[in-house]
Amino acid sequence: MELILKYFPNLSEDQISKFEKLEALYQDWNLKINVVSRKDIDELYLRHVLHSLAIAKLISFKEGAKIMDVGTGGGFPGIPLAIMFPDCSFHLVDSIAKKLKVVNEVVDGLGLTNVKTTHSRVEEINDTYDFIVSRAVAAMPTFVHWVKGKVSKKQNHDIKNGILYLKGGDLTEELKDYTTAKIYNLTDYYSEDFFETKKLVHLPQKFKV
Numbered sequence: 001m002e003l004i005l006k007y008f009p010n011l012s013e014d015q016i017s018k019f020e021k022l023e024a025l026y027q028d029w030n031l032k033i034n035v036v037s038r039k040d041i042d043e044l045y046l047r048h049v050l051h052s053l054a055i056a057k058l059i060s061f062k063e064g065a066k067i068m069d070v071g072t073g074g075g076f077p078g079i080p081l082a083i084m085f086p087d088c089s090f091h092l093v094d095s096i097a098k099k100l101k102v103v104n105e106v107v108d109g110l111g112l113t114n115v116k117t118t119h120s121r122v123e124e125i126n127d128t129y130d131f132i133v134s135r136a137v138a139a140m141p142t143f144v145h146w147v148k149g150k151v152s153k154k155q156n157h158d159i160k161n162g163i164l165y166l167k168g169g170d171l172t173e174e175l176k177d178y179t180t181a182k183i184y185n186l187t188d189y190y191s192e193d194f195f196e197t198k199k200l201v202h203l204p205q206k207f208k209v
């Protein structure tokens, strides 16, 4: 938890309490339904919570913003972001029901009221969002295809609506067709070795003018 406060020192008491509760909730639920690897559970705050919150280093979602987390798995990056931005609504989607069982239990355990979950492939979701966040789900061309038409055209933020994707490694090849993509190195935000190769990609939605 000190790790979170190191980078996000202005959390409210309620946010601190929710972040603190995450560890016990995931430890408990992960024993019943394995959604997070053993090694990752031991380093939950580094590998999952802080990593998810890299998005909050780039953007402060405004009150009322709608965000979808595609392929949320055990709730990342959606749950840490929902704690960080209590005035925004988060839609966490995954195609595997047992993962969402864990997410729903964690959401209930925390008393989070700004999270909705749907068991579905994202292609079946018919709604629009200010931002679509994700981590480790599909290569960018596939992902872009899946979420086409799901980004709202009404702009309310300092950066353009679109995709915010947490990715690792060399992205040159994967992003070569996306000339508007902006890549942020997580080492600009965090000093831990874990983030050395990690990146956040912002792909603004293209709009006809």
Ligand SMILES: C[S@@+](CC[C@H](N)C(=O)[O-])C[C@H]1O[C@@H](n2cnc3c(N)ncnc32)[C@H](O)[C@@H]1O
Binding pocket: 070, 071, 072, 073, 074, 075, 076, 077, 093, 094, 095, 096, 099, 120, 121, 122, 123, 134, 135, 136, 137, 146
């Ligand atoms: C490697 S896991 C990543 C989970 C989580 N985002 C994380 O970083 O811990 C990929 C997740 O994407 C989900 N997924 C894959 N394709 C999907 C699709 N088309 N629609 C919804 N979820 C999908 C899988 O069920 C799986 O839970």
